């Protein structure tokens with residue numbers, strides 16, 4: 001069975017990918033520097049008696065020799081590159097930290113891939129590359145105009161990988177994730193840095209009493225109810241898209257990019273209402289000012305992934321909200 005190197009294996013999406021990959025029989029080598037995660041999910045994966053899982057603590061920006069050693073000792077077929085910083089807000093506060101980490105990690109990783117002739121890389125991009133687009137839903141052909149440092153680092157990564165791939169040295173698939181939420185059954189939940197928390201992390205925080213109220217940032221956007229609209233997608237559906245992408249490498253020459261979203265536009269107020277309803281839970285919501293870097297509306301035209309990868313999302317908003325809260329239920 002194929003061997004996959006997973007960067008960012010301890011994180012929210014990376015750990016879910018590892019669990020699913022192991023269940024599907026892949027051999028997985030995980031790496032992470034725990035800059036935005038703990039070792040909880042790694043311990044869980046180790047303890048689930050998976051002989052085909054190994055893990056090394058490696059910082060992609062600093063530990064080039066450790067990374068090289070992994071390539072020397074393993075015959076790697078695919079690299080799935082989740083490692084990176086992921087918050088729009090944090091990126092506006094710490095632009096250098098985002099440019100350094102998100103670019104340097106990919107440069108080092110691809111440098112070693114090229115040294116050892118490993119060709120296939122699946123890259124975690126983001127819908128934030130589109131910025132404020134008047135063409136909704138956004139398709140892969142839309143012009144990229146990121147409004148945040150985070151989005152700009154994703155666009156730069158895509159461009160870098162595309163350049164390496166069109167020269168025939170690498171094959172890259174970039175997946176532009178929309179807004180993954182929910183949890184995979186049994187997986188321990190992740191603990192991101194405070195500044196890197198998203199809407200669902202903040203909903204959970206208010207529900208477990210970590211915070212007193214939930215902030216909605218802006219209710220004066222030109223959207224259905226004034227709050228921002230996003231394309232929320234269940235993490236399981238998002239993970240499934242990766243395995244369809246791995247199959248697609250066989251046909252791929254060069255570079256390809258896919259939107260990974262449901263194609264539904266859901267307002268912040270709507271997801272809060274659904275979360276409260278399905279989980280029979282109440283909490284205080286406060287309207288605050290808009291935040292720099294946030295766009296009013298962004299949802300996916302997912303027809304390319306449907307047609308080429310033969311993938312589409314199956315789970316609805318209610319399941320996303322139920323599975324987000326499930327690990328915390330007493």
Ligand SMILES: NC(=O)c1ccc[n+]([C@@H]2O[C@H](COP(=O)([O-])OP(=O)(O)OC[C@H]3O[C@@H](n4cnc5c(N)ncnc54)[C@H](O)[C@@H]3O)[C@@H](O)[C@H]2O)c1
Pocket residue numbers: 007008009010011012013014031032033034035036037058059060061081082083084085086101105124125126127177178179180190192198
């Ligand atoms: N979660 C989302 O809403 C979302 C949306 C779009 C795109 N993405 C992208 O998907 C990827 C995974 O996201 P996630 O939600 O799992 O984030 P996460 O923060 O939970 O996981 C990322 C992991 O990468 C690790 N990491 C960061 N820099 C590293 C480095 N230099 N060396 C080694 N490890 C490093 C972190 O410790 C963390 O465990 C990220 O690239 C993110 O930008 C996420």
